[in-house]
Amino acid sequence: MNTKIISLIGITSTALLLTACGPSVKRIDATGNEGLVTVDEVDFKDWQIAAEKGINSLLASGVLNRSDGRKSILMISTVKNSTMQHINTRILTDKIRQALLRSGKVLTTTAVGGNGPDDMASKQVRRLEEDDMFNQSTVQKRGTAIAPDMSFSGEIVQQTSSQGRMRESYFFFHMALTDLATGLAVWEDNVEIAKQGKKPLMGW
Amino acid sequence: MARLLLLACQATANTVENEQKSMQVAAVDTSKVSTDAFLKNRLEIVRVDKKELPDGLLKVQVTARNVRTGFWTQLASWFMGDNPYQIAYRFTWLDIDGMEVETAASTWIPKTVIPGDTVRLNAVSPNPRCKDFTLSIRENDAARG
Structure with a gap:
């Protein structure tokens, strides 16, 4: 009897131990605040903040309205990556393009783009x-x-600094809208994101 | 331990809405400001303004003030990690039927509010069909020191 009890306890303990060692994975709300925050990288939350602020600024500016009542045709040019990371700026441009299309103010073209046609x-x-x-x-x-009237472009710049164990990254998202008839920038704005983190005493 | 208990109480979302509704649904006829006890005691909603832009888009601005001023209050805020106060906010847009309008970018935006400071939370509606909005405000635990 005692042997059975000891065996049962042993099996249960092993099962618990294995469970505790298993990976802890969960789904998180992509629009929430639960995502990982890193110092050196552009996290998904940073893209969302940059896109939302850029869209708000662009819509509020009124530059998308045309006097002839026609909708502007927008192409996505290039968003230059001047950070130290390998990042895909498409997350930013796609969000902005979709938001502008849904605003009803512009039509977007996929036939021409800064990095070649999207389609x-x-x-x-x-x-x-x-x-x-x-x-x-x-x-x-x-x-x-139909050829585009306007072009969206930008650049993401990163500056890092550190002091002691404290590290800091400053990301500067510059966005511009160019009137292709004149070559003039009719809208420009920046979104700034700064992040700090302290290195642990041991390890990275 | 007390701090842990208090922090655990601060993870709720809080909302403020415009009073004069344009949507034709059975909505309450009063300005709705619902905050939990913690956020309410720290962030006071001063006013809510909206303006229709020439192209039919709606611009809204919610003015809020961090009312945690005074020595003892700030000392308590420092102990709680609330100084400066970290919040996150998100606008949700509704059409004239009261239906939520899906947007390409709607996310919680972090904001730091220094005690005694007034902040203005702005947003522009994603398209002219949006007639009303809801603003959700929550404490931003991810940004706390």
């Missing part, structure tokens, strides 16, 4: 005019795509 299809389908497999009356004609 190659606009160009590809026009090559079908050389393909006798397709009914030529259904093939998209040349000269029908």
Whole structure:
């Protein structure tokens, strides 16, 4: 009897120990405040804050309104990464593009972009005019795509500093909207994000 | 231990809404400011303003003031890690039917409020269909020292 009890306790203890050693993983609210905060990297929360502030500023500026009543056509140019990290600035540009499209103030083009077209299809389908497999009356004609009026661009700059065990990163998100007819920047704004962290006495 | 208990009480969201509703739903006819005891004693909502921009977008501004001033109060705030006070806020937009309008970017924005300071929380509606809004404010535990 005693042997059985001891075995049971042993099995239970082992099971508990293994459970405790297992990975602790959970889903978090992507719009909440529970995400990891790092000093040197642009965390997902930083992208969200930069995008939201940029969108608010751009919508409030009124530069998207046209006197002729037509909607502006917006292309996404490049957002230069001048940080020390390998980051994909698409998180920022996609959020801004979607927000501006949903605002009803602009139409966005995927046929042209700073890093090449987002969607190659606009160009590809026009090559079908050389393909006798397709009914030529259904093939998209040349000269029908609409060229952009405005371009969104930007740059993300990082500056780091440290003092003792304290480390600090300053991220500077610069955003601009250019009127492609004149080449003039009709809107510019910056979002600044600063983060601090203290290194532990031992380790990293 | 007491600090742990108090901190545990501060993780709730708090809201403030515009009083004059444009949406045609059965909404309360009063300005709704609901805060938990901790946030209420630290952040006072001074006023809520809204302005319709020429292109039909709505700009709102909520003015709030950190009322934790005075020696003993600030000493208590320092002990609690509330000085400066760290909050996060988020705007939610509603159309004329009271339905939430999904936005491409709606996130909790962190804000530091120094005791006695007045801050203005601004937002512009994502499109002209938005007629009303809700502002949620919470303590930003992630930014506490």
